[in-house]
Amino acid sequence: MNLIDTILYLIDFRTFSNIWYWLAVMVTWATVSHWVIGVPFDMIYRARRHGGQAAQDLEMLTAINVRRLLTITGTPAVVLAGLCAFFLAAAGMLGFVYGLQLAQGLFCLAFPLVFVFLLTLRTCQRFAVDQPTGADLVKALFRLRFWIQVIAMIAIFCTALLGMYITLSQRFLF
Numbered sequence: 001m002n003l004i005d006t007i008l009y010l011i012d013f014r015t016f017s018n019i020w021y022w023l024a025v026m027v028t029w030a031t032v033s034h035w036v037i038g039v040p041f042d043m044i045y046r047a048r049r050h051g052g053q054a055a056q057d058l059e060m061l062t063a064i065n066v067r068r069l070l071t072i073t074g075t076p077a078v079v080l081a082g083l084c085a086f087f088l089a090a091a092g093m094l095g096f097v098y099g100l101q102l103a104q105g106l107f108c109l110a111f112p113l114v115f116v117f118l119l120t121l122r123t124c125q126r127f128a129v130d131q132p133t134g135a136d137l138v139k140a141l142f143r144l145r146f147w148i149q150v151i152a153m154i155a156i157f158c159t160a161l162l163g164m165y166i167t168l169s170q171r172f173l174f
Contacts, residue, residue, distance in 0.1 A: 015105030016163030029152040038065035048138045066124045112155035
């Protein structure tokens with residue numbers, strides 16, 4: 001095997017049988033479930049456990065990130081929604097109509113993230129109105145992280161099922 005064959009083997013575009021794709025899936029979902037509304041989970045846990053200055057820092061960082069995320073709910077949201085819809089439609093068509101495995105993998109990775117983003121925006125809107133503090137804020141952030149992890153489990157399960165089906169239904173090319 002020469003160098004070019006080795007490189008092409010590492011950058012294999014058969015997505016679901018490639019270790020790099022699954023590493024990207026795991027890193028994506030680990031990152032999404034760790035950073036809840038832009039706040040690291042260890043900070044939420046520390047605020048729940050110790051209170052005091054940690055709780056004040058959590059409230060301040062959450063308020064900053066809520067305002068930051070709510071700035072995209074106006075006109076930029078329309079542009080962002082259009083771009084996301086175009087990307088998902090293109091990936092879906094290329095993947096499931098034309099059979100391009102890379103597009104299928106990207107669709108399986110990006111589509112559930114839309115639900116996470118919508119859930120996060122909804123929570124930010126609720127935080128802007130209610131302005132929870134202390135234990136209520138920690139409880140709400142834990143609840144949001146729980147639902148993000150539920151979405152992640154469902155997404156990984158469905159992606160694994162699709163990957164197994166595609167890998168087992170195609171001929172093995174050696």
